[in-house]
Structures are given as C-alpha cells and as structure tokens.
Amino acid sequence: MKLFYSNNSPYARKIRILIDEKKVPVTLEKVVLADKNCTIHEYNPxxxxxxxxxxxxxxxDSPVIAEYVDYKSGPLYLIPSDFDKKILVKRWEALADGLCDASVAIMLEKRRPISQQNTDVFEKQMRKIKLSLQRLNEEIEDKEYYLEGTFSYADIAVGCALGYVKLRYPEIDFKNEYLNLYHLHEELMKRQSFQATAPEPYL
Structure with missing residues (x-):
C-alpha cells in the first residue's frame, strides 16, 4: 500500500496517525500539490x-481511507463496530473536517489580492470555526478522550483539526477560551504518532 499526502494537510495527517497507531505497513509519498508537475490526478481526479x-x-478521501485502514488492520479498532458508538466517532470527524474546511477557506481568501478579498468570507468562516470549537469543547467535557474516555479515531480527527487551526490562527487562545480542547490537544501531543506528524510552520 502507498499513501500520498501533503505535509500540512490535516486530512492526510489523520490517516498518517491512524497508520502509525495501528502499525500498518504503508509506503508514504509526500507530494506538493502546487507543483505543476504533480501527477496526483492520475490517482484521484x-x-x-x-x-x-x-x-x-x-x-x-480521508473518511473512506480511515474506515478501510482501521477495518483491514484488525483489532484494536479505533472506529467502533458498535453502530451507535461509530456514529459518535464519525460525527466528531465531520465536525473536525468542517473545522478544517473553514480554516482552509480563510487561508485561500487571504491569498487573493487585498482589493479582491471578501470580508464576508472571513467573518462567515471564522464564525464556523469558533462555533465548532465551542461545541467540541463542550462535548469533550473534562474527559481524557471523547468516546467514554477511551482513545479513538474521533480524537485523532479533532486533534488534527486543532493542530491545523493552531498553526493557521495562533491568535486563538485555546487555554482561556477552549480549555477542554487545550487539555485534549496537550494529551494527544504526548503520543508519538502526533509528534511525528506535527504541522510545520509556514508550509
């Protein structure tokens, strides 16, 4: 198996962490999507x-890959087989991906010439970010991990989203505004899989 990823993609980081946690033998190939010679479309249109x-x-994409990797690699499963628990995990993944989508939307808007930037985009997407962080912060409560206090793919997904938001928007004060998420991220960053895939500034 081969995994194509880009360095700071939070979507790809989820899979890299899942692979690491489950010790799946996979060849990793980093790509630069902005490179005009990148041939990634041959694998994904x-x-x-x-x-x-x-x-x-x-x-x-990442939700499908995660299901495949977790199922094929066998126990201990990080996406529960129990339907109700699985839905809770996938729901958190959806929130995490939406958080990343909003963060990327702002980043792309900032790349436009200043005269062409739309402040409505900034406000709309930042509102999504803050509301998502607020909801996640409330739901994790004071638990070490989200799903019954046990490490799961839900924590991986949200941990990657938090890492990306912290990279792009360092002005967000997690410790004072989203303390539960701050503690979750601190706990996740103790894991080798999170340390090895940490986002690199300005990439």
Missing part, C-alpha cells in the same frame, strides 16, 4: 490528498 493506493485501486 479531484487532485486531493490523502490517497491510498492498493494494487491498482486508489481510495479517497
């Missing part, structure tokens, strides 16, 4: 990462 290639089949 949407030209987005992550992509998991197994023989002649490519799997995308």
């Amino acid at each position: 949407l030209a987005k990462v992550p992509i998991l290639v197994i023989n002649d089949i490519s799997i995308f």
